[in-house]
Amino acid sequence: MSKTIDTILSEHPMTATIIDGKSVAAKVRLDCRARVDDLKARYGVSPGLAVLMVGDDPASAVYVRKKIQACADVGIRSHKFLFSRDEKQSVLIDKIRELSADPRIHGILVQLPLPKHFDLKEVLGAIDQEKDVDGFHLYNVGGLVVGGTVFPPCTPYGVMLLLDNSGVEIAGRNAVVVGASNIVGKPMALMLMQREATVSVCHARTRDLAQFTILADILVVAAGCPNLITGPMVKSGAVVIDVGINRLANGQLVGDCDFEAVRRRASMITPVPGGVGPMTVTMLLVNTISSAERACTQVLQAS
Numbered sequence: 001m002s003k004t005i006d007t008i009l010s011e012h013p014m015t016a017t018i019i020d021g022k023s024v025a026a027k028v029r030l031d032c033r034a035r036v037d038d039l040k041a042r043y044g045v046s047p048g049l050a051v052l053m054v055g056d057d058p059a060s061a062v063y064v065r066k067k068i069q070a071c072a073d074v075g076i077r078s079h080k081f082l083f084s085r086d087e088k089q090s091v092l093i094d095k096i097r098e099l100s101a102d103p104r105i106h107g108i109l110v111q112l113p114l115p116k117h118f119d120l121k122e123v124l125g126a127i128d129q130e131k132d133v134d135g136f137h138l139y140n141v142g143g144l145v146v147g148g149t150v151f152p153p154c155t156p157y158g159v160m161l162l163l164d165n166s167g168v169e170i171a172g173r174n175a176v177v178v179g180a181s182n183i184v185g186k187p188m189a190l191m192l193m194q195r196e197a198t199v200s201v202c203h204a205r206t207r208d209l210a211q212f213t214i215l216a217d218i219l220v221v222a223a224g225c226p227n228l229i230t231g232p233m234v235k236s237g238a239v240v241i242d243v244g245i246n247r248l249a250n251g252q253l254v255g256d257c258d259f260e261a262v263r264r265r266a267s268m269i270t271p272v273p274g275g276v277g278p279m280t281v282t283m284l285l286v287n288t289i290s291s292a293e294r295a296c297t298q299v300l301q302a303s
C-alpha cells in the first residue's frame with residue numbers, strides 16, 4: 001500500500017533552514033555604511049531622509065524609531081516630523097512639498113497607516129517621485145509593472161534579497177503570494193513575475209486556499225492572520241516567507257504561519273520576528289542612499 005505524504009513526512013520529518021533576516025540585514029547595512037562614506041568623500045554629501053508620522057499608533061511609533069536608529073547606524077541624516085491625528089491634510093501635503101524641494105533631503109516617507117480622513121493617493125502623490133524611497137508613488141508603482149522602477153517598495157525588495165541571498169532559484173518556479181496589499185502582496189507578485197516565476201495571488205478568504213498554497217515552490221504570506229498557513233497546506237521542500245506581523249493577546253509576536261508545523265514541511269522559512277521585518281528597514285536605507293547617489297551624479301552631469 002502506498003504511503004501518504006503526511007505519513008512519509010512524519011517518518012522522516014524535515015526541518016527547514018531558518019532564513020535569518022537579521023544577519024542578512026546586518027551585511028547589507030555594512031555595505032550601506034561604505035556607500036555613505038563614499039558619498040561623503042567624493043561629493044561632501046550625506047544622504048538625508050525625512051520621516052513623517054501622523055497620529056500616535058504604537059506600532060508605527062516602533063517602526064519609525066527603528067528607521068531613525070538604522071539611519072544613525074549607517075550615517076544617514078534623518079528628520080522626523082510628527083503631526084497630530086486630526087491634523088489637516090493640506091498641512092501634511094505642504095510639508096511634503098517643502099521637503100520635496102529641499103536638495104538636502106533625498107528620501108521622504110509617510111509612515112502608514114494614515115488616519116482614515118486622509119486621502120492616501122493625494123498624500124503619496126505629493127512626494128517627489130525621485131525621493132519616494134518607499135516606492136508608493138504611482139510613478140514608481142507603474143515602473144514595477146513596465147520595468148524601470150526607481151525605488152522598489154522596501155518589504156518585497158527585502159524578500160527578493162533574502163531569496164537571492166539564500167540561493168533560491170526563482171525563474172520557472174511556482175510562487176504563491178497570499179495577501180494582495182499595495183505595500184506587500186501586489187508588488188511582491190510583480191517582482192516575482194519579473195523574475196519569471198509562475199505567480200498566483202490569493203487572499204486570506206480565497207476558497208480552499210490550500211489547493212493553491214500546496215503547489216507553491218515559493219510561498220509568500222502577507223495576510224495578517226495568525227496560523228492562516230498550517231503544515232498540510234505547504235508543499236514538501238517549499239521556501240516559505242512569512243511577512244505577517246501579528247501581536248497576540250499574550251503580547252507574543254507571530255507571523256501568518258503555524259511556524260513549527262510549517263517548518264517540518266518546508267526547506268527554508270523566515271521567522272517572525274527576525275525574518276522579513278529587519279529587511280524592510282534595511283531596504284529603506286538602500287533606497288535612500290541610491291537616491292542620494294543619483295542626485296549627486298545628476299548634479300555632475302548637469303555641470
Ligand SMILES: Nc1nc2c(c(=O)[nH]1)N[C@@H](CN(C=O)c1ccc(C(=O)N[C@@H](CCC(=O)O)C(=O)O)cc1)CN2
Nearest residue numbers: 063109110111112113134154273274275277278280281
Ligand atoms: N511608510 C511605510 N509604512 C509602512 C511600511 C513601509 O514599508 N513603509 N511597512 C509596515 C511597517 N514597517 C515599516 O514601516 C515595518 C514593519 C516591521 C518591522 C520589523 O522590524 N519587525 C520586526 C519586529 C518588530 C517588533 O518587535 O514589533 C521583525 O519582524 O523582526 C519594521 C518595519 C507598515 N507601514
